[in-house]
């Protein structure tokens with residue numbers, strides 16, 4: 001709906017209205033001025049007529065008076081009857097005259113006669129005057145001016161015989177009349193015959209004695225005999241004059257004009273109530289306001305002064321200001337009409353302005369619409385162009401796409417392919433002609449059980465878009481992975497007419513993904529699970545075990561002395577060894593078990609219990625045996641053992657981290673108890689592990705704090721029963737834990753590398769002590785020092801030993817270096833080299849712990865060793881385990897055949913001693929003879945010549 005424009009006044013309309021109002025005002029003012037002036041003129045004309053009427057009436061009256069005076073002049077003596085006959089018609093013609101009379105001058109002397117004569121006609125006549133307001137016979141005086149004749153008699157009877165001189169106020173007029181002979185008016189006074197309040201006046205005209213020549217005033221005074229007088233009632237005079245003279249206009253005059261006629265002295269033209277003879281109203285004092293004429297008719301009072309009967313007559317005629325509408329509404333109507341016309345014109349202008357504004361607005365709207373339509377049209381054309389270009393671009397993009405684009409029909413049977421782009425041909429090896437009309441499924445060949453195919457079918461059935469990863473097959477049969485996106489294409493009616501599929505060859509991505517997955521979860525060297533996958537698998541196994549109540553074993557496997565191999569043969573050899581161990585471990589367990597490499601030489605196995613096969617230590621042993629199989633690397637044969645810690649779910653932990661950590665702790669415990677061993681985790685181990693951490697920290701400072709001491713355990717020759725040697729065994733005098741045995745810190749020292757300086761110190765100290773004993777004359781016992789694997793790989797080992805000998809001055813033959821079996825067997829060739837160098841120094845060499853490892857006896861021939869030390873584990877059981885007894889016997893025999901000395905370790909009982917003696921063991925070492933003791937004690941023992949008791953030896957011999 002078009003909104004109505006807001007109303008606004010048009011400037012043209014407003015100006016028109018203002019102009020119209022101004023013109024109307026001017027018109028009105030002009031008309032009013034005209035009317036006002038007309039009214040003024042009309043008024044003056046009327047007023048003039050009135051004045052003329054009054055003047056004329058007075059003139060007529062004066063003429064009547066003159067006429068009647070002429071009667072006396074002509075006849076000298078005029079009878080009463082003549083007077084009457086003459087006056088009557090005059091009075092009839094001049095109604096303004098109240099009465100005409102003749103006043104006779106009667107002298108006192110003639111009074112009686114006169115009165116007598118009059119009484120004949122008028123019985124009781126007497127000359128009268130007014131005394132105290134009442135008519136009475138006149139008091140005697142020289143002369144009387146007696147009203148002798150009077151017409152009309154009727155109504156004027158009281159005046160007959162009245163002495164007019166008794167009215168002093170007429171004297172002046174009378175005297176003037178006498179002196180001039182002209183009519184002379186008196187002032188206003190109450191007429192004798194007047195019954196009302198109206199005043200009147202008399203105009204006197206003298207009558208002189210007949211025949212007398214009148215030349216001047218005295219002659220006139222002397223000749224005067226009487227007076228003719230006209231009596232006027234003042235108001236009646238003017239009213240009748242106006243009525244007689246202006247019978248037509250009187251009404252108007254009465255209505256419209258206030259007429260005031262006054263009689264006053266010539267010298268006093270100002271209004272005077274006493275001299276006012278006629279007044280119809282109070283004359284307004286006209287005070288003209290500047291614009292009063294606009295609304296009121298305000299004619300100027302009309303004044304005229306004239307002389308009649310010796311008096312100055314002033315007639316003033318005025319009319320009150322009246323609202324102009326009283327006279328004429330023409331100006332008003334003209335004003336209204338002009339205003340109406342102006343308003344109408346302005347209204348028309350406003351309407352025209354509104355209309356033109358509407359038209360302008362409409363034109364603007366239409367212009368805007370047109371412009372908008374035009375712009376739309378241009379935009380439409382541009383959009384079409386863009387669409388065309390976009391279509392071309394898309395077509396080219398599809399053609400140029402590196403990915404396969406396929407368009408299939410949604411209505412044709414089997415969703416026949418309608419279009420494939422060049423990339424499709426390139427990827428699949430099919431030409432467009434070969435696939436058009438066929439189903440996309442040709443790419444899947446017989447591999448139709450893929451879940452992605454179901455998804456794609458679902459998309460076409462439900463007419464929705466979707467996505468699937470598929471194995472596709474090229475025309476040549478080669479498989480490739482594709483990521484297929486399919487989307488329905490709808491026609492204008494919204495029906496699905498086609499499907500468009502984009503196929504991405506993701507074979508390389510898949511390959512990369514699997515590599516990535518492998519890298520993420522697999523150990524790069526061995527292909528075993530890495531820490532990530534281990535944690536994952538162990539987590540899953542825990543969940544499963546928790547649900548079904550099965551235990552899980554977690555095995556922490558650490559290769560013994562791997563570092564030695566790695567350091568001596570290099571990393572490549574180390575890697576070969578690790579791979580071999582990995583394979584062996586993997587093949588010792590079920591496929592479903594997890595074997596992971598934690599890094600270095602550490603492996604973790606997750607062995608969940610199955611219903612079909614329970615877990616037992618047999619599995620652990622099997623793993624250890626598998627690892628212990630001889631291994632040839634770069635032509636060298638190695639024997640490697642391992643230490644295994646076992647933690648059990650749920651008793652040893654509920655999380656992967658806990659179980660792995662506890663298995664690790666158990667593994668350390670296994671190492672501590674002598675390698676090539678396994679241990680189940682116990683809570684005490686944990687405490688030990690914590691302690692171990694503490695020890696590790698303290699160990700770093702122990703050497704410089706001189707906390708290490710050497711204890712010495714004597715070695716006794718079974719034939720001589722004398723002490724022939726001592727084994728130096730290190731002790732750590734820990735400030736808190738007290739005397740710490742080597743088993744608790746040697747392994748740690750090896751791991752941390754601290755064993756190198758500690759070992760060097762031990763050699764030096766042992767040499768020094770031995771030399772000291774020799775110097776003290778305590779004989780020449782050999783001192784045996786243990787050498788760790790780490791020391792064995794030490795580049796300057798030989799130099800170090802040589803330096804110790806040099807510095808202490810001990811002859812090399814008194815120093816025996818003990819090497820463990822596994823140490824030399826780990827890398828036989830390397831070991832032989834070192835051993836030869838050491839041997840070259842002149843030191844004795846012994847193989848410690850013999851029998852525990854997997855050393856091949858055949859190698860012993862190649863080692864330049866002097867002594868074999870039978871491990872105490874065999875010695876321990878020789879009296880109870882025939883196998884161990886047989887092993888010990890054969891070791892002694894073998895050693896002897898190789899011309900090696902044999903020392904049995906850990907001889908504790910006389911039975912063991914007996915057995916060893918029996919099998920011709922050369923020397924023994926063990927608690928039976930002495931525990932390891934401090935150097936002083938050892939010195940004393942040497943000094944005392946302490947020897948194996950003959951009884952104990954003898955009883956057995």
Ligand SMILES: Nc1nc2c(ncn2[C@@H]2O[C@@H]3COP(=O)(O)O[C@H]4[C@@H](O)[C@H](n5cnc6c(=O)[nH]c(N)nc65)O[C@@H]4COP(=O)(O)O[C@H]3[C@H]2O)c(=O)[nH]1
Nearest residue numbers: 728729730741742762786787788906907908925926927928
């Ligand atoms: N049960 C029993 N044990 C007996 C008997 N006779 C001796 N032994 C103990 O057996 C160990 C013999 O030392 P080892 O086999 O070389 O085994 C040594 C050696 O491998 C290592 N070790 C000791 N001192 C050093 C050292 O200075 N350097 C190095 N590298 N290793 C050392 O620590 C291991 C343990 O030393 P020790 O605790 O002193 O333990 C000593 C000794 O006290 C016996 O009759 N019964």
